[in-house]
Amino acid sequence: MYSASEFRKGLKVQIDGEPYIMTDFSFSKPGKGQALYRARLRNMITGNAFEKTFRSNDKLEKAALEERTMQYLYSQGEEYVFMDNVSFEQLEISKAQLGDAINFLIDNMDVEVLQYNGRPIGVTLPNFVNLKVTQSDPWVKGDTSGSDSKPVTVETGYVVQVPPFIEEGDKLQIDTRTGAYVTRVKE
Amino acid sequence: MIFTHGLHLRAVLMQALRTFFIGRGYLEVETPLRIPGLAPEAYIVPLTSEGWFLQTSPELCMKRLLAAGIPKIFQLCKCFRKGERGDRHLPEFTMLEWYAAKSDYRDLMAECEALLRYLAAAMGKAGVLEWQGRRIDLGAEWERITVAEAFRCYAPCTVEEALAQDRFDEMLVEYVEPHLGMATPTFLCDYPAALGALARLSPVDVTVAERFELYVAGLELANGFSELVDPVEQRTRFLAEQEAIRLQGRDPGPMPEVFLDGLFTMPPAAGIALGVDRLVMLFAGADNIDQVVAFTPEGL
Numbered sequence: 001m002y003s004a005s006e007f008r009k010g011l012k013v014q015i016d017g018e019p020y021i022m023t024d025f026s027f028s029k030p031g032k033g034q035a036l037y038r039a040r041l042r043n044m045i046t047g048n049a050f051e052k053t054f055r056s057n058d059k060l061e062k063a064a065l066e067e068r069t070m071q072y073l074y075s076q077g078e079e080y081v082f083m084d085n086v087s088f089e090q091l092e093i094s095k096a097q098l099g100d101a102i103n104f105l106i107d108n109m110d111v112e113v114l115q116y117n118g119r120p121i122g123v124t125l126p127n128f129v130n131l132k133v134t135q136s137d138p139w140v141k142g143d144t145s146g147s148d149s150k151p152v153t154v155e156t157g158y159v160v161q162v163p164p165f166i167e168e169g170d171k172l173q174i175d176t177r178t179g180a181y182v183t184r185v186k187e
Numbered sequence: 188m189i190f191t192h193g194l195h196l197r198a199v200l201m202q203a204l205r206t207f208f209i210g211r212g213y214l215e216v217e218t219p220l221r222i223p224g225l226a227p228e229a230y231i232v233p234l235t236s237e238g239w240f241l242q243t244s245p246e247l248c249m250k251r252l253l254a255a256g257i258p259k260i261f262q263l264c265k266c267f268r269k270g271e272r273g274d275r276h277l278p279e280f281t282m283l284e285w286y287a288a289k290s291d292y293r294d295l296m297a298e299c300e301a302l303l304r305y306l307a308a309a310m311g312k313a314g315v316l317e318w319q320g321r322r323i324d325l326g327a328e329w330e331r332i333t334v335a336e337a338f339r340c341y342a343p344c345t346v347e348e349a350l351a352q353d354r355f356d357e358m359l360v361e362y363v364e365p366h367l368g369m370a371t372p373t374f375l376c377d378y379p380a381a382l383g384a385l386a387r388l389s390p391v392d393v394t395v396a397e398r399f400e401l402y403v404a405g406l407e408l409a410n411g412f413s414e415l416v417d418p419v420e421q422r423t424r425f426l427a428e429q430e431a432i433r434l435q436g437r438d439p440g441p442m443p444e445v446f447l448d449g450l451f452t453m454p455p456a457a458g459i460a461l462g463v464d465r466l467v468m469l470f471a472g473a474d475n476i477d478q479v480v481a482f483t484p485e486g487l
Binding site for chain 2: 005026027028029030031032033034035036053056057148149161162163180181182
């Protein structure tokens with residue numbers, strides 16, 4: 001069981017026997033009031049989503065999913081192809097089912113493919129991935145637009161906020177759970 | 188990622204805060220972070236340290252200084268609240284508290300206005316704050332709305348109904364807060380009596396406490412009230428909070444007896460707690476508290 005204080009984006013839970021993924025999560029607590037945990041949950045089979053506010057004492061069951069290590073090969077339109085490294089068996093998972101994970105998938109990356117009753121329904125990524133910057137605008141010194149970060153595009157097409165010293169060709173470590181930049185990686 | 192812009196701004200703001208309060212005759216004080224007992228509050232969970240607690244607020248120690256005869260004090264310090272983590276919350280955060288003898292919550296509201304106008308001028312943003320696409324006019328008269336009025340205007344039920352259904356906090360967050368502090372900052376005033384454990388009840392309407400929250404652009408910035416200085420009444424309220432904590436299966440800790448003894452000599456006073464990290468967010472244009480601190484717990 002997960003208690004409300006463990007809720008976070010990407011958590012996989014079970015409601016009425018079906019697997020759900022938490023696609024959005026926010027914590028709020030009005031002055032001296034109760035902690036409120038607002039979550040958006042998407043059914044990993046039907047894709048239906050709903051929002052619900054939980055309180056501190058609420059709990060959600062952990063999703064009963066089988067995991068299997070597979071290698072990401074390539075994408076073909078809306079389908080993404082994965083291969084079992086031992087049996088060489090291949091299977092496809094749709095873009096919609098992968099959700100935010102498509103931002104961090106690069107060829108030949110090992111991921112955990114999640115299966116429900118033998119059917120692939122999503123993946124769990126490593127917590128950190130290294131991605132190369134493919135496009136970055138020079139930062140204008142003295143820019144006081146509010147914060148000292150700038151957007152860059154990485155090899156998967158994902159856009160992330162980074163410190164101004166990052167340049168095209170740099171490799172970045174990104175936390176796949178939050179989507180946030182962690183550090184620049186030396187090659 | 189460390190946001191250096193937020194840190195520079197934070198340093199300037201801290202100096203300006205000190206200058207403001209020292210200029211108004213307040214004494215800067217420091218009280219212990221680690222204390223043997225806390226004011227019991229149903230929904231604030233403390234962190235423990237060797238059988239004592241890390242303060243969730245410097246309130247009790249600061250009121251003891253008032254009772255000892257210092258009329259105007261302020262403190263900038265760290266506070267700790269277990270499990271509070273989100274875009275606007277850190278379990279370790281910076282608090283500004285100030286207390287003034289012979290004042291009430293109306294005086295505090297006036298002082299909040301003076302403080303924010305002073306800070307804006309000091310930060311080169313005289314008159315107008317811009318945050319997340321909103322322009323908030325600091326120069327105009329600030330909105331004051333009671334909790335009951337705010338529920339009538341914005342919520343699908345009255346404040347009494349929300350309380351009876353134990354849904355006050357959900358209603359406040361969902362329906363009321365998004366409207367507060369949009370044109371000018373807003374003081375949400377006169378909380379239901381049950382929601383101000385350390386606040387004095389209004390002499391004209393005992394169903395409400397002389398408590399307010401300050402909102403700017405929907406962001407809750409400060410909580411102030413006319414202090415309850417009746418030790419008998421305060422003990423009764425603490426016992427009720429302790430019972431609420433026990434019902435949640437938590438240990439409320441010892442009754443703060445030394446504090447209650449001190450109330451016998453405490454003058455009428457008002458006090459307020461303001462979240463400094465959120466204040467920096469407003470001036471830095473940051474939509475996430477992580478952008479205004481050097482390190483988050485996850486970044487250590």
